[in-house]
Amino acid sequence: MNTKISIPWEDRPEGCNEPMWRYSKNPIIGRYDIPVSNSIFNSAVVPFGDGFAGVFRCDNRAVQMNIFVGFSKDALHWDINHEPIVFEPGNTDMIDSDYKYDPRVTWIEDRYWITWCNGYHGPTIGMAYTFDFKRFYQCENAFLPFNRNGVLFPERINGKYAMLSRPSDNGHTPFGDIYISYSPDMKYWGEHRCVMKVAPFEDSAWQCTKIGAGSVPIRTSEGWLMFYHGVITTCNGFRYSMGAALLDLDNPAKVLYRSKDYLLAPAAPYELAGDVPNVVFPCAALCDGEKVAVYYGAADTVVAVAFGYVDEIINYLKHHSL
Numbered sequence: 008m009n010t011k012i013s014i015p016w017e018d019r020p021e022g023c024n025e026p027m028w029r030y031s032k033n034p035i036i037g038r039y040d041i042p043v044s045n046s047i048f049n050s051a052v053v054p055f056g057d058g059f060a061g062v063f064r065c066d067n068r069a070v071q072m073n074i075f076v077g078f079s080k081d082a083l084h085w086d087i088n089h090e091p092i093v094f095e096p097g098n099t100d101m102i103d104s105d106y107k108y109d110p111r112v113t114w115i116e117d118r119y120w121i122t123w124c125n126g127y128h129g130p131t132i133g134m135a136y137t138f139d140f141k142r143f144y145q146c147e148n149a150f151l152p153f154n155r156n157g158v159l160f161p162e163r164i165n166g167k168y169a170m171l172s173r174p175s176d177n178g179h180t181p182f183g184d185i186y187i188s189y190s191p192d193m194k195y196w197g198e199h200r201c202v203m204k205v206a207p208f209e210d211s212a213w214q215c216t217k218i219g220a221g222s223v224p225i226r227t228s229e230g231w232l233m234f235y236h237g238v239i240t241t242c243n244g245f246r247y248s249m250g251a252a253l254l255d256l257d258n259p260a261k262v263l264y265r266s267k268d269y270l271l272a273p274a275a276p277y278e279l280a281g282d283v284p285n286v287v288f289p290c291a292a293l294c295d296g297e298k299v300a301v302y303y304g305a306a307d308t309v310v311a312v313a314f315g316y317v318d319e320i321i322n323y324l325k326h327h328s329l
């Protein structure tokens with residue numbers, strides 16, 4: 008956990024008893040915030056220099072999905088480049104990429120790593136690194152197709168890099184559980200283990216169709232705190248909500264606690280209406296050790312933020328766990 012940074016924050020609104028609450032000025036990024044965009048959503052931010060950098064999913068007006076870099080002083084007001092990221096070869100030959108979406112970013116050891124859903128004969132996990140958010144080096148895809156929601160841990164675990172992911176299909180995937188994989192070098196991944204499965208409908212229906220890792224896990228004294236999305240299939244299609252899990256620090260395949268009650272579900276107008284209604288899709292979290300700001304895509308159209316206190320969220324998980 009980074010204890011020096013000043014993260015975006017707004018106190019809990021009066022009368023609110025929820026474990027997390029929305030920023031009053033949501034959405035922080037609008038769908039047309041850059042000239043080419045149809046929508047800007049499911050995006051990731053990290054502390055960078057004396058401010059913040061982000062990797063944003065922007066679908067253009069041909070609805071081609073790509074990732075763009077942006078910078079901010081306060082992590083709320085963003086300047087997003089008008090052109091998508093151009094990659095150079097990293098640890099392999101340049102890989103085809105029919106599309107790129109749903110980025111995550113984390114600092115590991117000496118550089119920032121970006122993972123995203125990469126179109127290579129179907130969706131799989133693309134990877135790249137950058138030192139400066141100016142030059143980007145695309146590496147081997149982590150897995151075979153089909154896979155989505157690849158999220159790296161911010162440090163090695165027992166000497167190896169670790170990534171969560173969600174094996175899927177080539178379409179809108181009516182199933183999906185969260186797995187963990189390990190790598191000695193960020194290129195070859197193995198030791199795949201199941202971490203969490205969907206919940207039984209009768210126990211926690213909001214996450215009974217599929218689940219996927221959301222934010223880069225945050226190290227706390229009690230475990231890795233990770234925000235994830237859970238999906239229910241309704242008569243109008245999928246509904247995406249946000250929960251959290253606390254994973255064992257030494258063996259993150261072991262779930263200590265996991266949301267039975269969701270932390271945030273579509274309810275605000277910008278979550279209910281958009282290109283895909285009823286979507287809350289977390290992709291990043293900024294944490295100062297005490298407070299957390301979670302960045303999520305809303306209705307596949309805009310970017311929004313929700314706040315909470317780490318100890319309250321962990322406490323809530325303990326008392327509302329599956």
Ligand code: BMA
Nearest residue numbers: 049108109179283286288307
């Ligand atoms: C998933 C991905 C996400 C999207 C979600 C809801 O399969 O495509 O990018 O937010 O569906 O449409």
